[in-house]
Amino acid sequence: MFTPTTQLSSRSKVAYSILIFFIIAWMAAYPIYTNYYRGLAIEQYERFLDWKADRSMFYNPWQYRILCYEIVEGTYQVLDHTVFKLIHFAGPQLNLPGNTGDKNEVTQKMLRLAQQPEFIKYTIVFVGFRFLQNALIFFLAFQYFSHFLKSRSIVLLSIMFIPFMMGNAVVDSDLSFNTYMDVTLYLLAGLVIVKGYSDWWIVPLTILGALNRETSLMIPAIYFCSKVDWSKWPDFKQLFFTNFKPWIVAAVSMVFFVVIFAAIRMHFGYRPQTDWRVPAGLPMLKLNLFSSVSVKTYMEMYGVFGFLPIWCLFLFKEMNQYLKIFFIVIVPVWFGIHLFSVVAYQSRLYLVPTLLIFLPVVLQHIENQIQARQRLA
Secondary structure, three states: OOOOOOHHHHHHHHHHHHHHHHHHHHHHHHHHHHHHHHHHHHHHHHHHHHHHHHOOOOHHHHHHOOOOHHHHHHHHHHOOOOOOHHHOOOOOOOOOOOOOOOOHHHHHHHHHOOHHHHHHHHHHHHHHHHHHHHHHHHHHHHHHOOOOOOOOHHHHHHHHHHHHHHHHHHOOOOHHHHHHHHHHHHHHHHHHHHOOOOHHHHHHHHHHHHHHHHHHHHHHHHHHHOHHHHHHHHHHHHHHHHOOHHHHHHHHHHHHHHHHHHHHHHHHOOOOOOOOEEOHHHHHHHHHOOHHHHHHHHHHHHHHHHHHHHHHHHHHHHHOOHHHHHHHHHHHHHHHOOOOOOHOOHHHHHHHHHHHHHHHHHHHHHHHHHHHHHHHO
């Protein structure tokens, strides 16, 4: 007996959809696994409780990054009054077979915390939220890379590398919701710019960014610089004053950013930025680049972006115009601020320029090389 072609087609589509879902789920789960296994994701619960109690470890800036934690807390409250009431959380929640005395410190701490029902419920929310963040990043990266690349296979291959980059970026890191929200917002801003969507989308993206992390200040900057017709250089009148809409959108975005930035600090109370290892500035730059710690810095940064930034320098002249502008506006400022202000071996901090700029630049160069060879053949 032969199955009709239409039925086979229908079954194939279902099987294909299930396979794609399984692959994406595995990809989204992998960075979470590495964060628990090699990072500090187990600290997320206690750090979140500290944030709720207004006593974050690094008060400035951790206490001020409120967007993701408010979403997490709101989700928890909804589930705690609905779904969680249907689940029995009493008694030990996590039991491993055999003797657990030889387990590492992270596992031991997880086993202790797992005796608390609240820890289990919050962990479900934490993992679920970060899982959706990862999946959304893959989707947005696919859409963003597809704008610069014609080959679907190259785009899919590049997406497969993103979980490895994220999985390597876990040193001294909890689940870092605000970092991955930062990646999401920059990819959205990149799509708005390169796809020519309504300029006004930059305003809500900046508002969300201001609630999330101070690095979102660069979103209106890359938007504005992308709207300038740089071919008019050095005629400043033609360059900046022939189209006033970018000025208006960027100005409105910046006003919202400044107001939100100040309001959050007024609400919690301003404190000077907490020193990480050494004071920010030249001592931090020396620690990051010219000390025994710098070995760790170089290795961890390599684990995220390899030699992509150096490769991009050689490809600067052939870059897509949008990517060239993003590179000029973001990369020097991004690397400069982070190298001078925080320990750079927390390599998750460099995922934004890696996904927004470095990876699509190199991928587009590779595709151009392949097409050139095909034309010669």
